[in-house]
Amino acid sequence: MARRSRSSGAAVRPTVRGWGFLAVALAFIVASTLIDRREGLYVGFFLLTLVLVSAVLVWMVRPRVQVRRRFAEPAVAVGELATVRVVIEATGSARGLNRWAEQLPAGFGEQGGDLWSAGADARRFGGMVEYRVRAPKRGRYPIGPLWLGYGDPLGLAVALRPAGEVSTLTVTPRVTVLDQPGVLTASGEGGRHQLYVPSNPRADELIAREYRAGDPLRRVHWRQTARRGELMVRQEEQQGDPEACVVLDTTVAPRAASNGLSAGASTSAAEAEFERAVEAAASIALRLLADGFAVTVIETATALEREGDRVAPRVRHYSPGSAPSLLMDLADVRRVIATDDDDVWSGVDGHLRSLGGMLPVFCVLTGTGTASSTRLTAVKGAADPAVAMVAAEQSVSATALRDSLLTNGWRAAHLPAGRPLDDAWRQIAVGGTDREGARR
Secondary structure (H helix, E strand, O other): OOOOOHHHHOOEEEOHHHHHHHHHHHHHHHHHHHHOOHHHHHHHHHHHHHHHHHHHHHHHOOOEEEEEEEEOOOEEEOOOEEEEEEEEEEEOOOOOEEEEEEOOOOOOOOEEEEOOOOOOOOOEEEEEEEEEEEOOOOEEEEEOOEEEEEEOOOOOEEEEEEEOOOEEEEEEOOOOOOOOOHHHHOOOOOOOOEEOOOOOOOHHHEEEEEOOOOOOHHHEOHHHHHHHOOOEEEEEOEEOOOEEEEEEOOEEOHHHHHOOOOOOOOOHHHHHHHHHHHHHHHHHHHHHHHOOOEEEEEEEEEEEEEEOOEEEEEEEEEOOOOHHHHHHHHOOOOOEEOOOOOOHHHHHHHHHHHOOOOEEEEEEEEOOOOOOOOOOHHHHHOEEEEEEEEEOOOOHHHHHHHHHHHHOOOEEEEOOOOOOHHHHHHHHHOOOOOHHHHHO
8 A cells, every 4th residue: 555644644535425425415506506496405415414424423433442463473585475463452432443454665565454344342343454465675664554444334434544553574585595515514614612611522522620629529530530640520621613704795886886876776687686695695604504603794894884984894693593683684784885995805804814713704795896806815815615606697797706716716606697596506515616607
């Protein structure tokens, strides 16, 4: 339904039947005046009075309404159906309540229908309406308020009034299920840090320390006690989760911005390109989390993070099991126009080195971003393996970027529209030669 303002929705207006009564009333009044017949005037004014009285009755109907809106799922992916349940409870003069209509964002269609049943209690109305919508794009969308229609018994007048609050529907990126990441086992398991976590560890994770008052005797490490000549007990030292990093290029290069592309008004092709990049980043990150990796997601730039007058990367950390939080965060990712002074990749390199050691790095790039093989050289020095996906249409610049990355030791793939993400993933996982992308 079209967006309505609260002020315009509260106005009482005639229905189609009401407009018909007004037209007939006006015809009777005009005809009776011309032919000088008083009976016609009575009929005309009677019909006019019916419409006016109906409008007053509708205006006076003010039941107390409570609206509770619930989503069947806290978030849905792009293209999936979201089920919305709206519970309506009205007390007071509820007889005039007859229709509902939900205010939805553009592209969600219209939702509405009848509420009243003839046998319902005129003093109370309670019920639930349920509908489904399909979100066309990633993001957070306002759902509501609910507009309720009030009418008179003759159906001559109607008023729409908002009820309830606005709820937010979160639409996360579409996710492709990727194969087990053989690309990781080829070069290493990522960085590991030692954590002290009491548990039942493997034998090679046991260490011994001196006995302290209160330690149970069943934890005595007899071999170390005999060797050291003092009472020693077992203590567990467990390895932490392996680490990996996913870098999402959220910048728009100055050259692209000068051609009319901006974060707020992008062309449909560039917007689709960035959505493919977000979907690729989400799919890779979820694959890593499912395999037990602690994942660091770095957005190359965000308008919310700044260093002086320059944009700065945003860094978020996710542990295995936090996939829902990752998807909710990626629902809000937006592009930022970079300037010639913004060297966002040096900031990314600094964050990678702060993580310590070499770790798998997956860079998801776009054709309109600021990435180049030269700027990614420092990133390559902190990555093992270094993997890149270029989400862009088949173009000379995108192909050149992929080929340059391959030459400099990256495992790179081209991800144009129409190429399945899992296909590109398999190509780079087996050795870094993007044969399919090269044929396109």
